[in-house]
Amino acid sequence: MSKAFTALPARAAVDEATTPSPLWGEGWGEGPRAAQASRLVTLTQSLAGQNRTDAAWHVLADVPDPEVPALSVRDLGIVRGVSEQDDGALEIVLTPTYSGCPAVEVIEADIVAALDAASLGPVRVRTQRAPAWTTDWISDAGRRKLREYGIAPPGPTGDSAPIRIVRRESIACPRCASTNTERLSAFGATACKALYRCIACREPFEHFKPI
Amino acid sequence: MTQSIVIKPNADAQYVLRLADTCLIWSHRLSEWCGHAPVLEEDIALANQALDLLGQARALLTRAGQIDGQGFDEDQLAYLRDEGDFVNVTLAELPNGMNGQRDFAFTVLRNFVLSSWALLIWQHLASSRNTELAAIAGKAAKEARYHREHAADWVIRLGDGSDESARRMAAALERLWPTTHELFDSDEVDHAAASSGLGPAWSVLREAWLADVEAVFVEATLALPPKSAYRSEAKRGVHTEHMGRLLAEMQTLQRSYPGGMW
Numbered sequence: 001m002s003k004a005f006t007a008l009p010a011r012a013a014v015d016e017a018t019t020p021s022p023l024w025g026e027g028w029g030e031g032p033r034a035a036q037a038s039r040l041v042t043l044t045q046s047l048a049g050q051n052r053t054d055a056a057w058h059v060l061a062d063v064p065d066p067e068v069p070a071l072s073v074r075d076l077g078i079v080r081g082v083s084e085q086d087d088g089a090l091e092i093v094l095t096p097t098y099s100g101c102p103a104v105e106v107i108e109a110d111i112v113a114a115l116d117a118a119s120l121g122p123v124r125v126r127t128q129r130a131p132a133w134t135t136d137w138i139s140d141a142g143r144r145k146l147r148e149y150g151i152a153p154p155g156p157t158g159d160s161a162p163i164r165i166v167r168r169e170s171i172a173c174p175r176c177a178s179t180n181t182e183r184l185s186a187f188g189a190t191a192c193k194a195l196y197r198c199i200a201c202r203e204p205f206e207h208f209k210p211i
Numbered sequence: 212m213t214q215s216i217v218i219k220p221n222a223d224a225q226y227v228l229r230l231a232d233t234c235l236i237w238s239h240r241l242s243e244w245c246g247h248a249p250v251l252e253e254d255i256a257l258a259n260q261a262l263d264l265l266g267q268a269r270a271l272l273t274r275a276g277q278i279d280g281q282g283f284d285e286d287q288l289a290y291l292r293d294e295g296d297f298v299n300v301t302l303a304e305l306p307n308g309m310n311g312q313r314d315f316a317f318t319v320l321r322n323f324v325l326s327s328w329a330l331l332i333w334q335h336l337a338s339s340r341n342t343e344l345a346a347i348a349g350k351a352a353k354e355a356r357y358h359r360e361h362a363a364d365w366v367i368r369l370g371d372g373s374d375e376s377a378r379r380m381a382a383a384l385e386r387l388w389p390t391t392h393e394l395f396d397s398d399e400v401d402h403a404a405a406s407s408g409l410g411p412a413w414s415v416l417r418e419a420w421l422a423d424v425e426a427v428f429v430e431a432t433l434a435l436p437p438k439s440a441y442r443s444e445a446k447r448g449v450h451t452e453h454m455g456r457l458l459a460e461m462q463t464l465q466r467s468y469p470g471g472m473w
Contacts (some may be wrong), residue, residue: 099350100266129270130346132353185252186361187259191354195252211353 010134033123052120053082056090059118063110066103067190068208070149073107075138080128089124095133099190135210146208151193154210171207173198183207213469216283216291219293222403224278225298226410227344228288228331229400230444231271232299235289235455237325238264239461240307241318249315256361258321263354269345270355277343290465294454300325301390301443304454309386316369316376317383324387327423328394330355333415363427378463380433389439393446394420 060082061074073079073094081093091113096104108125115123135154138146143153152174170179178200185195186209193206218224240260248254281293300327333355336348344441353354369376393414401412428435445451464471 084340087438096350098263098266099270099347099354100262102262125287128347130342132346132350134353185256186357186364187252191259193261209357211359 033056038071050070052084052090055118056082056092056115056120058159059114059120060092060111063107063114066106066110066194068146068149068151070145070151071138073111075139075142075145078107078133079111085124089122090120092123092125093128094125095128095131097133100191133211135208138208150174150205152196152207153204154208157210171196173201174205175203176201181205213466215293215296216281216287217296218275218279218292219281221230221279222400223407223409224403225400226449227271227275227278229298229300231275232297233325233446234264234268234271236297236299236457237303237321238268239457240303240305241322242370243307244313244318246273246408253315254304255320258356260361265352265357267347267351273341273342274341286465288419290462294450294458295448295457297450297454298446298448299392301445301451302387302394304445304451304457305387305390305451306453309382314379314383315365316379317386318368319362319365320380320383321387322358322364323427324391324424326355326362326415328416328420330359331361331419331423332347332411332413335411335416339410344409364426366433370428371464372413377432380431384428384433386438388436389441390443392439392441393443396442398447416428420431 016193057074057079060079061072063073065071065073065076065078068076076097078095078097079092080095081090081091083093085091089103090116092113094104094108104127111125112123115121134157136157138154147152152204153169170182171181172179173181176198179200180199181196183194183196183201184204187193188195189204193210194209195204196207197204218228238261241257241264245254245259245261248257264434268289269285272288276285298323302321305321307318309317330352333348333352337345337352339345339348366380370380371377372380383465397412397414401414404410405412405415425435443449443451445454
């Protein structure tokens with residue numbers, strides 16, 4: 001049975017679950033993840049006094065999606081919950097983007113590694129299919145980062161409307177903002193993106209499809 | 212060779228397995244295009260759709276294994292069953308063309324007909340009493356919309372295209388149309404699923420599906436072939452001659468090197 005997401009863990013419980021603790025312990029050395037961890041130490045030190053789930057949410061804001069590294073797993077909206085379990089594990093609930101997404105295992109491993117490095121472990125990742133992930137869950141910051149990265153962000157999904165065949169609304173070019181664009185392929189380098197070309201600036205770009 | 216596995220007779224498991232096998236075998240056929248499609252964009256599009264279908268198949272096989280209760284996982288169900296125990300629809304297993312020739316028109320027409328059907332099934336299953344199946348369907352419905360859109364675009368473009376593309380599209384329709392009867396041919400497996408709330412009897416989907424495909428065929432200037440008395444039965448384990456070859460390729464590694472992983 002899980003505790004409430006907002007439950008404030010007792011400080012002692014956190015210390016028991018995290019050995020050795022780079023936050024409060026001595027002698028943090030040159031480990032293989034030292035560079036990443038020292039950044040996380042700084043980050044998590046500033047959070048001293050806040051609870052473990054809050055600290056985990058902060059760490060997750062820095063775990064990139066392997067296929068769209070401009071976005072963190074939090075920006076993407078695939079982290080649906082963080083909670084402390086009775087057995088002391090931190091449970092992360094993940095909802096995959098696509099049924100066949102090949103990055104799921106990598107994302108899980110990255111999340112566990114990042115949280116372990118921040119001494120927030122032990123960590124367990126649970127996959128939750130319903131409700132199904134939608135691009136509506138991509139954060140505003142995530143949409144801005146997508147545009148800056150050269151990917152046109154998705155519009156609202158409107159699942160009930162049939163997808164328009166042959167004629168569609170135009171997508172704004174993430175480089176010059178022109179809407180004089182054309183679709184080259186419904187499926188880009190990954191299932192979540194379509195390939196477009198801007199007729200105004202002649203640059204190709206990808207569009208994160210609303211789903 | 213590793214010994215084959217057989218699942219127990221159970222209507223619920225069969226119902227889920229028909230969907231799982233259809234996704235798996237259809238995915239395998241699409242994956243055969245990888246590196247061979249007419250243009251790079253389509254190569255990538257077909258591979259991406261194969262990946263979606265494979266993801267759906269994995270989730271459904273896992274669910275079928277749970278209902279069966281003998282402890283078989285997705286890999287065992289995919290690689291260790293014999294031909295007669297696969298229950299995909301015939302349309303999924305037909306080769307990617309006709310007369311031994313790979314044909315893009317046939318492939319996109321199959322994608323259109325099957326994804327139009329799959330979309331309706333997923334939409335119905337999203338309210339299945341089986342919450343795991345409903346969750347799988349909720350996700351799959353979103354993906355099927357894009358598959359259908361992609362295929363419909365091509366059916367219109369080729370059907371209403373050059374003389375050659377229209378000829379090929381018409382030939383493909385003539386070839387695959389008789390197998391569509393199987394998509395709506397309900398039997399005791401369907402009736403059990405419908406009465407228990409697991410999912411719809413496939414026959415109830417026919418009217419909506421026909422309206423969906425006819426609307427696109429009109430735009431594509433394609434005429435429906437006449438009704439046929441041909442009845443395909445792959446979903447009851449009676450396959451075409453193409454299925455054995457497909458399974459031989461798909462299963463050879465696990466059969467030769469049991470439990471092999473990389």
